[in-house]
Amino acid sequence: MIDFRYHIVSLISVFLALAVGIVLGAGPLRDYIADSLTGQVDQLRQEKDDLRASLDDAQARNEDSQAFIAAATEPLLAGILPEYSVALLTLPGANEDTVEAVSEALSQAGATIDGRLGVTGTFTSPGERSFRSGIAGNITAYMSPEPAADASVESVLGSAIGQALTGYDPYDPAEFSPEATSMYELLLSSELVAEETAPSAPVDAIVLVAPAEPGGEEVLTASLALTRSLAQVPGGFTLLGPDTADGDLVRVVRGDNEAADSVTTVDSPGQQTALIITPRALAVDLSGTVASYGFADGVDAVLPADPGLEPPVLPEAEERPEATDTSDTADPADTADPATADADADAA
Missing domain, CATH: 1.20.5 (Single alpha-helices involved in coiled-coils or other helix-helix interfaces)
Structure with missing residues (x-):
């Protein structure tokens, strides 16, 4: 109720x-x-x-900015890398549009792209480390200087890639050394590196394009070792990639004290400005100064100054040693005076 x-x-x-x-x-x-x-x-x-x-x-302001950048690109790049040869190297996951745009920008700066290669997943995969170790053990026989005894497998292979692209014949500096050729062939046959276009001669510099997305810890460790090793190879070196997440290679390099002091970096690869910054950063690196450029927090500068590079000059060729002709070395018995030989025989 x-x-x-x-x-x-x-x-x-x-x-x-x-x-x-x-x-x-x-x-x-x-x-x-x-x-x-x-x-x-x-x-x-x-x-x-x-x-x-x-x-x-x-949107109107952005269009105006892009128009200005497009108009400024040519004068800001003209003559920055006069007659330099550059190898373009990519890591797995690098944005192909970025690679194409950087290649064009380097050409606008006066450089020749001599070799486009991709580091494969075999180089960075944790599951392939034992395979990489075997290749590293074989490739050290061709390396000069040889890697340190405590160098990691990825450091050894990174140095080998750099030497394979820059190593010249001391008797003919316009050509690869036999050791560089052997290293290059071994890297290709082991599929640690994939070839898009082969380099025709030793290059003056290398540009490495990082992945567009952050990588795992072990992949980053391998990529960092590669980057640090390439920066130690004679010539210029610049790393281009995003610096927006903790797993980005550029951020990792900038946060590593040793790498930050030896690797020139450029961030914001998706922006038109990066196409101006990268060739100029490479030029500054070739002049002997390592720095960080772009728009991320803590960079040394947004736009590198023009170092005023002159065209590169080949090293002076060494004189090739003359081969010894053993056929000209006569047996002492053949050169003995016949009369003396007869006299010795009579005395006996």
Whole structure:
């Protein structure tokens, strides 16, 4: 009985509230509610119009900035890398559009792209480390200087890649040394490196393009060792990649004291500005200065200064040693005086 009365009271309350609402909505509160709703709609419409205007303004400013950057690219790159040869190297996951754009920018700066190669997943995969160890043990026989006894497998192979791309014949500096050729062939046959276009001669510099997305810890460790080793090879070296997440290679390099002091880095690869910064950063590195460039926190500068490089000069060729002709060395018995030989025979 109590439950029934409770339900009756509840229903009466609901209908009473509904009736009061109808009366108020149709009566004294009608105009207030209508005006309030109209005001809110007008406010939302104005906010939408303001946001649209702000977006249009931002897009216009961005288009103006891009137009300026495009116009400034040629004068900012002209003559930066006069007659330098550059090998373009990529890590797994590098953005192909970035690689193409950087290649074009380096060419605009006066460089020749001589070799486009990709470091494969075999180099960075944790599961392939024992295989890499075997290759590293074989390739050290061709390396000069030889790696330190405590160098990691990836450090050894990174140095080998650098030497394979830059090692020249001391008797003909325009050609690869036999050791460099042997290392290059071993790296290709072991599929640690994939060849898109082969280098035709020892290069003056290397640009490494990092992955577009952060990598795992073991992959980063291998990539860091490769990067540090390439930076130690004679010639110029620059690493290009994002610096937006903790797993980005550029951020890892910049956070490593030893690597930061030896590796020139450029961030923001997806922006047009990076295509101006990268060739200039490589030029500064070739001049002997290591620095970080771009828009990430803590970089040394946004835009590198022009170091005013002159075209590279080949090292002076060493004189090739003359081969010894053993056929000219006569047997003493053959050169003995016949008369003396007869006299010796008679005496006997």
